[in-house]
Amino acid sequence: MPPENGQPPQNIATAIAEVSERASTLVREEIELAKAEISEKVTSLIKGAVVGIAAGIFVVIGLLFLLHAAAWGAYTALFDNVYLGYLVVAGVLFLLGGVAGLLASRAVRAGAPPTPQLAIDEARKIRETVAAAPADRIAASAPAATTGADAAAAARDAAARAGGAGGVA
Numbered sequence: 295m296p297p298e299n300g301q302p303p304q305n306i307a308t309a310i311a312e313v314s315e316r317a318s319t320l321v322r323e324e325i326e327l328a329k330a331e332i333s334e335k336v337t338s339l340i341k342g343a344v345v346g347i348a349a350g351i352f353v354v355i356g357l358l359f360l361l362h363a364a365a366w367g368a369y370t371a372l373f374d375n376v377y378l379g380y381l382v383v384a385g386v387l388f389l390l391g392g393v394a395g396l397l398a399s400r401a402v403r404a405g406a407p408p409t410p411q412l413a414i415d416e417a418r419k420i421r422e423t424v425a426a427a428p429a430d431r432i433a434a435s436a437p438a439a440t441t442g443a444d445a446a447a448a449a450r451d452a453a454a455r456a457g458g459a460g461g462v463a
Contacts, residue, residue, distance in 0.1 A: 361387070 361383055369379030 365379040365383040366376070367379070368382045369376040372382075373379055
């Protein structure tokens with residue numbers, strides 16, 4: 295019911311403005327919260343990555359000392375020459391590297407090319423369903439025809455009606 299003086303009610307306009315202002319404030323605060331969360335998580339990830347890199351460096355240095363000790367152990371136990379101990383350790387490392395390279399090559403070949411096959415199959419099914427839907431609607435709305443020419447004419451008429459009523463031609 296309009297007010298008697300002919301002006302729109304101020305309380306509705308004020309309420310709409312207040313709701314709009316609160317909604318925009320809420321959206322801004324949510325964006326700030328998301329930025330703060332992302333910043334905190336990125337900082338944590340960077341700290342973890344730095345500590346992981348430091349740990350990796352220590353492991354590699356430890357592995358070098360272990361391999362050095364293995365070479366000296368092979369020299370002491372098996373050979374008269376220290377260089378033969380180092381050659382044995384190097385040969386074992388090359389052998390392990392070759393096996394790891396072969397396994398990596400097989401894994402890469404099995405995963406190549408990296409296509410999301412399940413997503414492609416699902417998209418194909420959706421496309422087929424969408425493409426079949428207009429034909430089903432046209433066939434259902436067409437009257438029963440007795441000959442092929444009558445059926446084609448009925449399908450064209452139904453398609454024209456669907457196109458004229460805002461459908462896609």
